Amino acid sequence: MPTAVSTNSFQLPITFTDFKELTKVRLAVSVVFSSIAGYFLGAEQVQASSLLFLAFGGYCMVGASNIYNQIIERDLDVLMKRTKNRPIPAGRVSPLVALILAIVLTIGGVASLYALNPKTAFFAALSIFLYACVYTPLKTKTPLAVFVGAIPGAIPFMLGWVAATNEFGIEPGTLFMIQFFWQFPHFWALGWMLDEDYKKGGFKMLPTGKKDTGTAFQIILYTIWMLVISIMPVFGFTGNLILSIPAAILVFVMGMVMLIFAFKLYEKRTNKAARNLMLASVSYITLVQLVYVFDKMIVGWI
Structure with missing residues (x-):
């Protein structure tokens, strides 16, 4: 007699809802909007393929930054009402699965933006590094964290111009x-x-x-x-x-x-x-x- 197969065997380690929460979809979309606005300002001729690379890379960039942030702050997120039900502190997504997703998004985002030009990819990678490795740890140390966080936060608008012109x-x-x-x-x-x-x-x-x-x-x-x-x-x-x-x-x-x-x-x-x-x-x-x-x-x- 064949053995019954559990329906859980085919479940993905993360749901689409949790993916949206991890990447902070509304924030990511607003960043993509800023990047596209910057692209229109810099471009002499708009190319659909460039917009697609920019939109995909921009979303990946923000999504990866947010996931790294939530991995690092998972023990602190449990303490706060507005964050305790996030996928990682709530136990719906493991830190390892989240880390793998963040790495995939980092590689995909930087590669997508590199297809436009190396400067765009550089600023994207810099943004992820500053947000995850400098801004996030500083948030519990000093109010100057907001100053540091404003740097990666300000990159998207200019990123579109750089993507369109390959110039800074x-x-x-x-x-x-x-x-x-x-x-x-x-x-x-x-x-x-x-x-x-x-x-x-x-x-x-x-x-x-x-x-x-x-x-x-x-x-x-x-x-x-x-x-x-x-x-x-x-x-x-x-x-x-x-x-x-x-x-x-x-x-x-x-x-x-x-x-x-x-x-x-x-x-x-x-x-x-x-x-x-x-x-x-x-x-x-x-x-x-x-x-x-x-x-x-x-x-x-x-």
């Missing part, structure tokens, strides 16, 4: 700086909202370590820097990265809206005010990238 200069440098300074108000607002939970895991995310006027004031300062850099291309200082006057006005208005939310956080110092700023920041970076891309298309058409 003032143009991708400006795109990098826009997203670099944007991350401080964004992540400090998030850190403000989740401060109690972060402290359970020993993470030091706020610049002063407290939800106080000092943190709120720094959020205002970095928001101003972000706004200034975002409109710099209108003055002709940024090479081939150009912004028309109407587009610059639109970017300025959007930046002022975000700055108002930063001042409201300084005034009220509540989680609700922090949440409003965080949501405003997400809208800002997405809309700025769209304005830049459509401005280039409209000016080129005219």
Whole structure:
């Protein structure tokens, strides 16, 4: 009589739902969006194959970084409400399976971006290294971790330009700086909202370590820097990265809206005010990238 075969014999070691959680699908898609926006800004002619390599490589890059992060922090994630049900701390995915997946994504992502050009692959590999090996360990040591984490976080927007041109200069440098300074108000607002939970895991995310006027004031300062850099291309200082006057006005208005939310956080110092700023920041970076891309298309058409 034939032996019954367990249905578990053919189960994959990870479900699609857990894969999405490990790679943080929403974050990964937003990064791919930033990369594609940068590509459109740098490309003279858009090639579908290049966009596919960039999208696939970008997702792999972010996914691998997030998995390495979750492997390293698995014992701390158990302590926090927002992370204790992640696949690794919840026991649904073993650290070994997660590590294998992260390595596969690293190789696949870097190889995909190398097919575009070596510079793109280099910046992707640098991003993974900084996020997993520098930013992640620093999160429990010093609030300066946010500064370090802002570097790989700012790479995607400029990565698209490098992918399109195989060059790194003032143009991708400006795109990098826009997203670099944007991350401080964004992540400090998030850190403000989740401060109690972060402290359970020993993470030091706020610049002063407290939800106080000092943190709120720094959020205002970095928001101003972000706004200034975002409109710099209108003055002709940024090479081939150009912004028309109407587009610059639109970017300025959007930046002022975000700055108002930063001042409201300084005034009220509540989680609700922090949440409003965080949501405003997400809208800002997405809309700025769209304005830049459509401005280039409209000016080129005219």
